[in-house]
Amino acid sequence: MTAGFSDNTPQETPKNDFPRISGSEAVIRSFLAEGVDTIFGYPGGAIIPVYDALYDYRDKINHILVRHEQCAIHAAQGYARASGRTGVCIVTSGPGATNTVTGLADALLDSTPVVLISGQVGSTLLGTDAFQEINFLEITQSVTKWNCQVKRAEDIPAAIAKAFYIASSGRPGPVVVDITKDAQAGMMNFDYKPINFIRSYQPYADIEESQILEAARLINLSRKPMALVGQGVILGGAEQELKEFLEKSGIPAAATLLGLSALPSDHPQYVGMLGMHGNYAPNIKNRDCDLLIAIGMRFDDRVTGDPSKFGINAKIIHLEIDPAEINKLVYADVAVLGDVKQSLPMLTEKISQRDHTAWLEEFHACYNIEREDIIEPAIERKGAHLRMGEVVDAVAQKFDDAILVTDVGQQQMFASRYFRFKQTRSIITSGGLGTMGFGLPAAIGAKIGAPNREVCLFVGDGGLQMTLQELGTIFQSEVGVKIILMNNGFLGMVRQWQELFYDKRYSFTELTNPDFELIAKANHIPYRCVERHEELDDAVSEMQQSNGAFLLEVRVEREENVFPMVPAGQPVENIRLE
Amino acid sequence: MDKEFIITIFSENTVGLLSQITTVFTHRNVNIESITASESAIDGIYKHTIMVRNDEDKVANLVKQIEKKIDVLKVFCYTPNEVVLQELALYKVKRSRNVEDLVRRHNVRILDIHDEYIVLEKTGHRDEIRELYKMLSPYGVIQFVCSGQVAIIKSRSELLDEYLSVVNEKQRQLNSTK
Numbered sequence: 001m002t003a004g005f006s007d008n009t010p011q012e013t014p015k016n017d018f019p020r021i022s023g024s025e026a027v028i029r030s031f032l033a034e035g036v037d038t039i040f041g042y043p044g045g046a047i048i049p050v051y052d053a054l055y056d057y058r059d060k061i062n063h064i065l066v067r068h069e070q071c072a073i074h075a076a077q078g079y080a081r082a083s084g085r086t087g088v089c090i091v092t093s094g095p096g097a098t099n100t101v102t103g104l105a106d107a108l109l110d111s112t113p114v115v116l117i118s119g120q121v122g123s124t125l126l127g128t129d130a131f132q133e134i135n136f137l138e139i140t141q142s143v144t145k146w147n148c149q150v151k152r153a154e155d156i157p158a159a160i161a162k163a164f165y166i167a168s169s170g171r172p173g174p175v176v177v178d179i180t181k182d183a184q185a186g187m188m189n190f191d192y193k194p195i196n197f198i199r200s201y202q203p204y205a206d207i208e209e210s211q212i213l214e215a216a217r218l219i220n221l222s223r224k225p226m227a228l229v230g231q232g233v234i235l236g237g238a239e240q241e242l243k244e245f246l247e248k249s250g251i252p253a254a255a256t257l258l259g260l261s262a263l264p265s266d267h268p269q270y271v272g273m274l275g276m277h278g279n280y281a282p283n284i285k286n287r288d289c290d291l292l293i294a295i296g297m298r299f300d301d302r303v304t305g306d307p308s309k310f311g312i313n314a315k316i317i318h319l320e321i322d323p324a325e326i327n328k329l330v331y332a333d334v335a336v337l338g339d340v341k342q343s344l345p346m347l348t349e350k351i352s353q354r355d356h357t358a359w360l361e362e363f364h365a366c367y368n369i370e371r372e373d374i375i376e377p378a379i380e381r382k383g384a385h386l387r388m389g390e391v392v393d394a395v396a397q398k399f400d401d402a403i404l405v406t407d408v409g410q411q412q413m414f415a416s417r418y419f420r421f422k423q424t425r426s427i428i429t430s431g432g433l434g435t436m437g438f439g440l441p442a443a444i445g446a447k448i449g450a451p452n453r454e455v456c457l458f459v460g461d462g463g464l465q466m467t468l469q470e471l472g473t474i475f476q477s478e479v480g481v482k483i484i485l486m487n488n489g490f491l492g493m494v495r496q497w498q499e500l501f502y503d504k505r506y507s508f509t510e511l512t513n514p515d516f517e518l519i520a521k522a523n524h525i526p527y528r529c530v531e532r533h534e535e536l537d538d539a540v541s542e543m544q545q546s547n548g549a550f551l552l553e554v555r556v557e558r559e560e561n562v563f564p565m566v567p568a569g570q571p572v573e574n575i576r577l578e
Numbered sequence: 579m580d581k582e583f584i585i586t587i588f589s590e591n592t593v594g595l596l597s598q599i600t601t602v603f604t605h606r607n608v609n610i611e612s613i614t615a616s617e618s619a620i621d622g623i624y625k626h627t628i629m630v631r632n633d634e635d636k637v638a639n640l641v642k643q644i645e646k647k648i649d650v651l652k653v654f655c656y657t658p659n660e661v662v663l664q665e666l667a668l669y670k671v672k673r674s675r676n677v678e679d680l681v682r683r684h685n686v687r688i689l690d691i692h693d694e695y696i697v698l699e700k701t702g703h704r705d706e707i708r709e710l711y712k713m714l715s716p717y718g719v720i721q722f723v724c725s726g727q728v729a730i731i732k733s734r735s736e737l738l739d740e741y742l743s744v745v746n747e748k749q750r751q752l753n754s755t756k
Contacts, residue, residue, distance in 0.1 A: 137594050142601045146648040149593070166648055197752050199745045200590050200651040324642035327635075 018189035023153030024053035030160040033192040040072040044092025047119030049184035067469040071441035073103025078445025094132030105143040109432025113172035145173030153186030170203025207338040216350035222291035231258035232296015241344040250356040254282035261421035277413040281366035309571035381533040385557035392418035402454035407439030407463030410492035415458040437466030471523035587626040614726035661729040672718035
């Protein structure tokens with residue numbers, strides 16, 4: 001026991017207003033005060049007291065027992081991105097904690113609000129290399145938005161309140177609260193005060209009117225503008241504000257991978273996805289633009305290609321909540337710092353009603369080229385083998401308003417290219433970190449976060465096997481995820497690069513796979529395998545009609561490539577159609 | 579082109595804060611030339627002074643990344659001519675007449691006198707400190723230590739005070755709208 005907390009002196013009279021409870025129960029009650037009803041976790045020695053407290057709150061909190069801590073955090077990410085709420089997970093010290101590092105990094109790069117509670121050895125053992133002790137604060141320094149360690153029971157509510165505020169405000173991100181075992185066991189008077197102010201953290205800048213006016217002036221003068229829609233629109237809940245801005249300005253809009261679904265795919269001004277495997281039009285037209293309006297996006301190198309050539313003839317307006325993103329990679333002629341939910345309507349008010357039909361037609365012309373050269377061949381039911389594009393298209397036809405979850409690699413790109421989105425928060429994918437194995441646990445979290453929506457996971461044979469054990473979670477917790485396994489027997493995206501840039505030297509990218517039917521069976525998950533075009537629709541229907549989880553294995557062409565493609569580091573206008 | 583910058587960071591005094599700051603430098607492969615940290619004039623607020631030599635844009639980005647750390651209040655970046663810079667050095671030197679002459683001519687304090695050696699203290703600009711080292715070297719410098727640089731800005735007001743008054747006002751407004 002450390003000094004200064006939970007002295008059990010008998011003469012102390014508990015304050016009536018504040019129940020005297022354990023630090024562990026304070027963790028749970030703090031969650032409830034934050035409106036948490038779902039947590040993902042995995043028990044272990046240093047977090048047993050919290051699990052013990054949770055036992056009494058099973059009717060209020062749904063705990064999903066995953067099979068590996070990495071999946072607890074990926075599931076929490078999926079949950080957060082599907083529901084718009086903060087994802088929560090609990091893990092033990094040492095290996096439990098280190099297993100979450102990939103998920104924390106993923107959540108940091110993709111701005112996902114997650115609160116991770118990690119157990120820690122007793123405070124007197126800190127720094128002694130005790131059993132399952134690691135310096136988790138140091139390890140997570142560069143993969144969290146914020147972290148802290150709590151060594152006294154009475155400090156738990158304030159730390160958790162701060163964690164939720166930081167995770168969900170401004171540009172969201174992951175936070176870690178590392179709680180020593182004695183703090184969990186200690187007694188304290190529970191009094192929860194949510195936090196909405198930290199003097200050293202001002203997440204919402206006051207929007208500068210002068211920047212709005214300058215941005216509006218550029219927009220009104222522009223002849224060939226394009227809007228670049230990022231996830232900031234979804235995170236800020238500014239989908240309607242975006243629509244109003246676009247419809248008044250008449251500006252064509254492209255989306256980043258994470259910005260997909262902020263605008264419905266069939267919106268007349270939507271011109272496709274940006275980036276390395278994005279659509280042809282928004283990449284090839286980049287050079288012609290005289291104005292780019294980046295809305296809640298951060299000019300990732302997968303979007304910009306060579307950043308020095310990105311928008312080379314264009315002025316750039318950057319609407320962004322995170323000051324550190326402004327001028328980081330691409331210089332902004334006008335930077336509007338602040339929440340796009342606020343700045344977009346201010347901008348909409350100042351711009352003139354415009355019509356860019358002729359300019360928009362140029363995008364449509366490019367789209368037609370892409371449709372003929374790439375899209376139609378990709379989705380048509382022809383050829384010796386099934387191909388990923390047609391599979392995505394077949395699923396998208398039947399699941400017309402599902403949440404798309406992807407793993408990382410070729411299926412990720414095919415799925416994001418050929419899926420169609422009707423409503424916001426309909427894509428969950430690892431964009432920044434590119435974490436293979438993300439898909440399955442994220443899909444679990446997404447289904448739990450949005451139980452009334454269908455969740456379709458596209459995953460490759462490589463990625464599925466990285467977190468395959470979560471099929472057990474799907475079985476135990478009855479999570480109705482539709483899994484479309486694109487099995488090509490390769491680590492397809494790496495193989496594609498080896499084919500195109502490394503003389504077809506397929507160094508360790510071929511997989512000899514297990515029998516996925518037996519794996520599905522072992523986990524009591526309905527399964528079907530298709531290899532022929534004629535079976536595809538029927539198989540997708542069967543998956544759709546089946547209650548709960550389903551594993552649809554699709555044996556696809558072994559050496560298919562994703563096109564279009566901007567070769568890494570080149571200007572986006574160098575986009576290749578083959 | 580690489581230039582010298584003085585980054586001053588005001589932060590809360592939380593465990594691991596220094597490591598949070600240095601992580602930003604390692605992540606971007608920027609070497610720290612000199613670093614000092616101590617409590618500022620305001621209770622509970624710490625001030626870190628870090629010298630770097632790097633490209634101006636890279637440093638501007640670095641500053642924003644440091645400021646992004648939750649427990650960092652405000653970061654300022656200066657060029658050497660915007661600040662008064664000082665550092666403190668201690669020299670342990672063998673006793674000799676020449677050394678004592680140098681002490682008189684260079685405004686050096688004597689901290690300790692021993693049969694064999696004397697300990698000298700010099701406060702000044704880095705160049706002066708290096709210069710004195712060179713002059714003492716022929717007579718035998720047994721030990722030499724030098725602090726990191728501290729800096730005070732030449733403009734009249736403390737910029738952190740402006741920041742604090744703005745955020746305090748924000749807090750007041752938040753509380754009154756409750």
